[in-house]
Amino acid sequence: MTFSAKNLPTIRRRRTMSLHLVPTLGVLLLGVGAMTTQSAAAQDDAYPEEPVELIVPWSPGGGSDTLMRIVANHVEEHLGEPMPVINMPGVSGTTGLKTLAEREPDGYTMGQVHEGLLVAHHTQLTPINWDDFTPVAAITSSPQYLTVNADSPWHSFEEFVDHARQNPGEIRFGVTLGGMPHLHAAMMEDAEDISFRYVGFEGTGARIRALVGGHIDAAMGDISSSGEFVKNGDLRFLAVGSDERMEETPDVPTFAELGYDNLSLNIVRGIVAPEGTPEAQVQTLATALEQTSQEEEFAEAVHNAGASVHFQGPEAFADYLERTNAIVERLAGKLAK
Template sequence: MKTNTYITLGLALAGIGCAATSVAIAQDDAFPDKPVEFIVPWSPGGGSDTLMRLVSAHAEEYLGEAMPVINMPGVSGTTGLKELARRDADGYTVGQVHEGLMVAHHTGLTAQNWDDFEPVAAVTQSPQYLTVNADSPYTTYQEFVEYAKANPGEIRFGVTLGGVPHVHAAMMEDAEDLSFRYVGFEGTGPRIRALVGGHIDAAIGDISSSGEFVKNGDLRFLAVGSAERQEVTPDVPTFTELGHDDLKLNIVRGILAPKGTPADRIATLASDFEAMSQNEDFITAVNNAGASVVFEGPEAFGDYLETTDATIERLAGKLAR
């Protein structure tokens, strides 16, 4: 009789265990069941904010919950990411990142780096162009390189010192064995206006900041850092076409989660962002903002961040100039 009692009790406990497992699975299947906060570590109205608000607006359809943007600007985008690292690793807070985090890390602005977080997905890409004044003596990339080699240190290259544009210019220096004279600007707008005014000779631009000036005949695009030519600039060659597979000049904006966020929740978020990336309205909105939609899942995005980090670390000495 005692044995039967133990058997009955064992079956009951097993049933409870199965029920608990079912409940846990059901709860996990319900993720997310409340809003997912989205920390954008830049000011309202900038390129990152504009694109990430498009992500926020379109993601809700796939997440099934709101994804409110919380702007936390400061210290080259590192203030908001510090806050992200402090948040619970439960999938209910994510943050935006681009190559600027690695630049900030290797120039000493922050101890944090991409691998202090969990990569979720890459969502947008903004191809960057080598941009010059239309009155410059070089009309092609090859002519630009020849001029720079013949006149080391003469080309005044506008950058955000210690920022992503500085990295991109340093990558060109490294690839072609050139030497630029860097001129620092706070942000893309002032840099491009200085280029239009002839106060500098070259800069890194993109469609949203420079496209209209190119159309008006004030500026000229010499090369683009995307893998393929852009539909809006079909006559502008890629650096790859020009013999530089290593010159990938893009700003890839993606999403991170706090370290330790469960893998199944990362996978759920990534799957929803992948579905969003195929939404035609989303694609059109991003294109209208001067960028393109790109999706990379956690592993591929992590690989991209790791490779980019190695490049920035290698060039960190140039960024001190």
């Protein structure tokens, strides 16, 4: 049996069979069934027997790449096999996921997703959506910062908004077109009735480098991609999308405390498998990731990368993706411009 987002309501359904057979044949069939069950259990116990690849559909150096490499480095102890990271960037993070969807559901290829896939789907960049995969687990959550070049005239979100209101379409805002940074920027536009000029980049690393170089005026960043640049005086954080101020940036206000309750800007990163991956293998992977999430060293590494540990098992992660999908579907029209 397989575990899939599309069969969640029936995951525990079992078909029964009424046998009207002679006793001798019934005993024989029961014996064969027991042997088959034991064989399947032995196969499950053996999994995995080789490395489990993790496709990260973004370029090296960005938040997804950094965090998934931390996951891969720590999960091996609990999984029993390495989890090599394979970067496959392109088309707003959908090229690698298209490849994942075409892989055999044998438990030896996983992929990283976040809410950006939902945005890409509802802006028609890809026909693939979250329910074309089998959710395995959510593992981290990263608050997003409105980030500007340190040479810019803006030292607060209020100053940034005032400039945008007085100069519609002037601010060059770097985003992954059809991705979560695009949606987050559009949410700011909607909140204050302002407009930006969007410049597209593949991945966080590329747009943050462009921001440091002065090629754009603003971008959504996080600690892992932008924190060192802020410390070095190259960039400036104006506001953060977390519920409370972050320990690493105590002087940066949250959007909520600035009066924007609807600007909760976070990225939850998780792992999915090709649709049809056996339930036993999904549970083995989820268990290994849950054990990883409980390690102090892992939590510290994730924290140092500007994120927090946020574990959800297969069903809880599927529920989160389903709820978020409804929100993105409602707001996606703002990105079609």
